[in-house]
Amino acid sequence: MFPVLLAMTATGSLTAGPSDKGSSGIRFPEVNQVKIEDTFWKPKLNLWQKVTVNDVFDKFEGKHLEHPGEFCNTFENFDRVAKGERNIGRHAGAPWFDGLVYETIRGVADLMARQSDAALEKRVDGYIDRIAVAQASEPNGYIDTYTQLMEADHQWGERGGMLRWQHDVYNAGMLVEAGVHYYNATGKTKLLEVATRCANLMAEYMGTFPKKNVVPAHSGPEEALVKLYTLYRDNPGLKKQINVPVVEREYLRLAEFWIEGRGKHCGFPLWGTWGNPAAEQWIRDRKYEAPEFGNHTRPSWGDYAQDSIPLFEQKTIEGHAVRATLFATGATAAALENRSPEYIAAVSRLWDNMIGKRMFITGGVGAVHFDEKFGPDYFLPTDAYLETCAAVGAGFFSQRMNELTGDAKYMDELERTLYNNVLTGISLSGTQYTYQNPLNSAKHARWGWHDCPCCPPMFLKMMSAMPGFIYSQKGDDIYVNLFIGSETELSLSDQSRIRLTQKTGYPWDGSVVMTVEPEKEKTFLLKVRIPDGHRESRIHTICIVRK
Numbered sequence: 264m265f266p267v268l269l270a271m272t273a274t275g276s277l278t279a280g281p282s283d284k285g286s287s288g289i290r291f292p293e294v295n296q297v298k299i300e301d302t303f304w305k306p307k308l309n310l311w312q313k314v315t316v317n318d319v320f321d322k323f324e325g326k327h328l329e330h331p332g333e334f335c336n337t338f339e340n341f342d343r344v345a346k347g348e349r350n351i352g353r354h355a356g357a358p359w360f361d362g363l364v365y366e367t368i369r370g371v372a373d374l375m376a377r378q379s380d381a382a383l384e385k386r387v388d389g390y391i392d393r394i395a396v397a398q399a400s401e402p403n404g405y406i407d408t409y410t411q412l413m414e415a416d417h418q419w420g421e422r423g424g425m426l427r428w429q430h431d432v433y434n435a436g437m438l439v440e441a442g443v444h445y446y447n448a449t450g451k452t453k454l455l456e457v458a459t460r461c462a463n464l465m466a467e468y469m470g471t472f473p474k475k476n477v478v479p480a481h482s483g484p485e486e487a488l489v490k491l492y493t494l495y496r497d498n499p500g501l502k503k504q505i506n507v508p509v510v511e512r513e514y515l516r517l518a519e520f521w522i523e524g525r526g527k528h529c530g531f532p533l534w535g536t537w538g539n540p541a542a543e544q545w546i547r548d549r550k551y552e553a554p555e556f557g558n559h560t561r562p563s564w565g566d567y568a569q570d571s572i573p574l575f576e577q578k579t580i581e582g583h584a585v586r587a588t589l590f591a592t593g594a595t596a597a598a599l600e601n602r603s604p605e606y607i608a609a610v611s612r613l614w615d616n617m618i619g620k621r622m623f624i625t626g627g628v629g630a631v632h633f634d635e636k637f638g639p640d641y642f643l644p645t646d647a648y649l650e651t652c653a654a655v656g657a658g659f660f661s662q663r664m665n666e667l668t669g670d671a672k673y674m675d676e677l678e679r680t681l682y683n684n685v686l687t688g689i690s691l692s693g694t695q696y697t698y699q700n701p702l703n704s705a706k707h708a709r710w711g712w713h714d715c716p717c718c719p720p721m722f723l724k725m726m727s728a729m730p731g732f733i734y735s736q737k738g739d740d741i742y743v744n745l746f747i748g749s750e751t752e753l754s755l756s757d758q759s760r761i762r763l764t765q766k767t768g769y770p771w772d773g774s775v776v777m778t779v780e781p782e783k784e785k786t787f788l789l790k791v792r793i794p795d796g797h798r799e800s801r802i803h804t805i806c807i808v809r810k
């Protein structure tokens with residue numbers, strides 16, 4: 264960070280200040296507090312809000328198909344569950360489609376927070392009504408349409424189920440995340456209530472003995488539960504609007520159990536040695552329930568799901584790259600709250616390994632096609648896999664590391680990923696997407712839709728959250744993290760306001776003009792990130808103080 268010491272007198276208008284999130288002292292504004300005004304991002308955000316989100320919802324509804332059949336509409340899964348259908352042997356889409364729908368709702372929520380959109384909100388409210396009715400069909404709040412329609416006796420992958428395939432906990436976590444973001448965007452509590460009911464069920468059921476040893480086999484829920492915890496902690500009045508008990512400490516505790524519980528299992532199956540089919544059969548045969556394994560055990564989900572050894576022993580980032588980066592993001596989010604030195608050391612190690620030895624120049628991660636996983640150090644071939652979702656996960660991990668430490672190097676890597684391996688995930692039309700982003704892209708065209716359409720929702724999550732990452736502050740220190748034409752108002756420790764306006768043609772040219780308009784005379788630091796690789800002179804930052 265290049266500090267600019269400013270002392271000035273001026274006037275400015277008043278708007279809401281940033282929320283006091285995270286206990287590192289670093290605060291990021293909400294997405295609706297930063298207005299993007301530029302020629303690069305603003306037209307794209309408008310396109311994604313107008314075209315892409317409706318395209319994604321349409322395709323989840325099967326509208327792109329020439330001959331849509333009975334099980335082509337993802338949302339009808341919720342309707343079937345709502346009607347009490349169970350074990351019918353059919354389900355629209357893969358087991359994780361509930362989670363993908365929830366992720367899209369989260370992305371749409373952040374886009375609507377930036378710019379309200381009545382038609383889109385009505386569309387999402389319609390989906391939320393269907394999700395809520397589906398949940399109400401199960402008295403305890405459990406909801407996972409794949410498990411309910413296909414193998415209803417195997418909730419959370421237990422009793423001969425296979426969580427690594429079913430994704431129950433991942434789906435529930437994405438529901439929680441969507442509930443939090445949709446509340447923040449609209450003030451509506453319906454989805455948040457559904458999410459809280461589901462979180463309560465998990466917090467009652469999963470944990471240290473005598474609760475069940477269930478951890479997500481696909482990460483994401485860890486950060487989601489931390490978000491649910493901080494939402495209620497910071498807004499205690501909100502609990503009165505929710506018609507279910509709110510036990511926010513339990514949500515953080517559950518996230519910590521999921522994080523610290525990795526690698527703590529019966530030691531089997533040996534995924535790498537036995538191969539996936541034999542390992543899955545061993546789990547389906549419930550061999551992990553043998554008495555010699557004790558009364559609080561479970562099967563291992565393997566390296567693939569960051570479950571071979573405990574987090575605090577992990578030295579390198581391993582396994583499925585989307586899971587690995589989201590696991591690290593969740594652990595970093597939890598570290599912001601518990602300030603555990605073990606957590607901080609572990610996530611720092613994983614980030615250093617990822618960035619130093621396993622990330623491509625584009626910010627892409629996850630070099631290996633088989634299991635969509637990280638390769639060994641310095642394995643960086645030009646035809647590497649590099650899933651869009653993995654880059655999104657890496658970007659969120661970097662942003663959380665910056666929130667934890669304030670170090671600009673993390674924002675260098677968020678920026679690298681954002682422009683080079685996330686933005687590639689969509690066409691200029693806003694309706695074609697990528698899964699893989701190899702350096703040599705000759706064999707990979709964008710597609711309209713995919714059997715596993717995980718990347719469009721993850722793309723939307725990152726891009727809709729991005730405006731909130733441009734600025735941050737710690738006490739009276741203000742950070743300029745990203746160079747994007749924008750305006751914001753932040754409040755300082757004496758409650759006085761400061762307006763920041765950034766004008767830039769970045770990334771096409773390196774001039775950045777910051778206009779700083781404080782409400783009253785005040786001494787503070789404006790810390791501007793000098794991008795890695797531009798430390799000589801290519802970025803010119805001019806600060807104008809308006810009196």
Ligand SMILES: [Zn+2]
Pocket residue numbers: 650651652653698716717718719721
């Ligand atoms: Zn993906």
